[in-house]
Amino acid sequence: MGPVVRLSFANAGERRPSRDEAGALRAALARAARDLAALAAQTDEQAAEFLEFQLALIDDDAVIGPALGRVADGVAADLAWRHVMDELISDYGANPSEYVQARRLDVADLRDRVVGALQGQAAAAAPPPGAIVVADDLPPSRFLEIDWSAGGGVALSRGSAASHSAMLARARGVPMLVQLGALPQAGQALLDAEQGFVELDPSDAQLRAFALRRAAPAARNEERFDARRATYRGDAVRLMINIEGPESLSHPAAQFADGVGLMRTELLFEGRDQAPDEETQFAAYAAVLRWAGERPVTIRTLDAGGDKTIRGLSEPGELNPFLGLRGLRLSLRRPDVFTAQLRALARAAIIGNLKVMFPMVTAPHEFVAARTLFHRTVEALREAGTAARVPELGMMVEVPAAALTIADFPATFFSIGTNDLTQYVMACDRTNGAVSDLFDPMGAAVLELVRRVVDHGRASGKAVSLCGDVAGDPRHVLALLNCGLRELSMSPSSLAAAKGAILASSSETRLV
Amino acid sequence: MSAPPQKNFRPADMDRKAPNSAKPQTPSGPHSAEDKAGGSVKLVHAVGMHARPAVKLTKLAKRFRSKIAIRVVGAEDWIDAKSVAKVMAMRAPCDSTIEFVATGADARPAVEALQALIASDFSDSEG
Secondary structure: OOOEEEEEEOOOOOOOOOOOHHHHHHHHHHHHHHHHHHHHOOHHHHHHHHHHHHHHHHHHHHHHHHHHHHHHOOOOOHHHHHHHHHHHHHHOOOOOOOOHOOHHHHOOOOOHHHHHHHHHOOOOOOOOOOEEEEEEOHHHHHHHOOOOOOOEEEEOOOOOOOHHHHHHHHHHHHOOOOOOOOOOOOOOOEEEOOOOOOOOOOOHHHHHHHHHHHHOOOOOOOOOOOOOOOEEOEEOEEEEEOEEEEEEHHHOOOOOHHHHHHHEEHHHHHHOOOOHHHHHHHHHHHHHHHHHHOOOOEEEOOOOOEOOOOOOOOOOOOHHHOOOOOOHHHHHOOOHHHHHHHHHHHHHOOOOOOOEEEOOOOHHHHHHHHHHHHHHHHHHHHHHHOOOOOOOOEEEEEOOHHHOOOOHHOOOOOEOHHHHHHHHHHOOOOOHHHHHHOOOOOOOOHHHHHHHHHHHHHHHHOEEEEEEEHHHHHHHHHHHHOOOOEEEEEHHHHHHHHHHHHHHHHHHHHOO | OOOOOOOHHOEEEEEEOOHHHHHOOOOOOOOOOOEEEEEEEEOOOOOOOOOOHHHHHHHHOOOOOOOEEEEEEOOOEEEOOOOOHHHOOOOOOOOEEEEEEEEEHHHHHHHHHHHHHHHHHOOOOOO
């Protein structure tokens, strides 16, 4: 519980190149080095380790040389630096070692710190002790700049439980919640990491309940993980995880998942000047499939647009981006980018139990177009002598029109995305806190559509899963199972609690 | 101590470095020409080449003026031992053998120092 402090580390600002870009870059590097050295001097061993790595990177001629070289060729300092850092990130992403892959976060952190210095960003004022820090994401070096000795917590709209910041937060006992979506403005926040929610401007009753829970702490999620398989009314229930990329798999709960129900691919595309090439994508998909072994892995093709703008790809200046070119609509407009992704997926399909789904499908002809493109891509690969296959092709159900006419879609499986489905059914922008009281994924209107899709799945023998935030909410899991769902996909940090809720309910039924 | 074959000695980025680290224009005395030294040592660090060892190794390498290349025995490419970005990405599992080749006036002491660092399991006395 504490005052809310909102931090932003976005480097979206425009920067006008100076007359001496090489000098500007050197000065920004020097400032970043100074700040990092000051941080490293006052932190513990674990944190100092990667700060020193960042410091060494800033002093690495193999990094600075190419950046200055690009500047000498007339590229603006921030773009040159970003390019070199993004190349390194992509190299590390293709490395077979998970440890090296995870270093991408440190490189991205350093990239943004230097770009921030180039843009003349003043160092953010330190949040007061005990503050609840609200941000889109919190880079590790920024986490370390904050004084956590008086408590406080972190609530991130995005972020990942596998990030370095999350590791540091766990090690220090700082409660941190990730993937919360947009958080409205608030003065105070109650952050309950044990239960996994944040309450903005909480009522007295909520504060009392929180104090009671605190007095009798429940066992930690990881510790109470139950290795039994979840069943409900005699059916096996598959509990899958939503991941952002291979790095999400280092979450301790990930190993207990029955598979990957949703691998998002937006992270692969973010923070670069151009779309990641086929090899970069292939390496990421292959890493997840190898990790999964025989377990199924569902990868979603790029869902750019809406609130996920990707430079050079999503349509700028749309009046209603959530109703504009996003998801599959955008991919079909950009066959160059889409084909590279399909090629990487088709090659990865050889490795494991891959399924691929398309986001934001609205009309059957869109699905058919994507499927046709996939088949052609595989034919082209095979003609060139490359091993490839068409995996099982399914779709996200998040547009009401698709839910209402679900039988018209020739997909082989469906995954219901309740976050977007709710926003479209309730006409509530999910990033607008002012209408959050109407944003109810468990309301009758949304559940009516969920049931429709589940019933169609039963009747047609096609698999149906649900991958919205409610899938991992122990308060809602049973209601979803009552709708007939038997496959839920959630963030790894929700897995233990969701499974606990299902196991508890089935043992109660047995006792009756 | 087997010196690796010379034909493979093409460390990737050694030729396009920042100007300030270009090969120093040493006065060309009779003995300052290219000395060359090689050596290998087994990696004992339990976690392979992680951040702290990689930082220590590159820092130490940078104290020498020689060009120093490093690789895991059997790997195709030589890596610039002064680049933490590249050393970090080196596949160096525990128990693998690391080899060095240094070229320059202080090649021999450079290789010896790096060998000692790895042999001591990156102990702090070296760093």
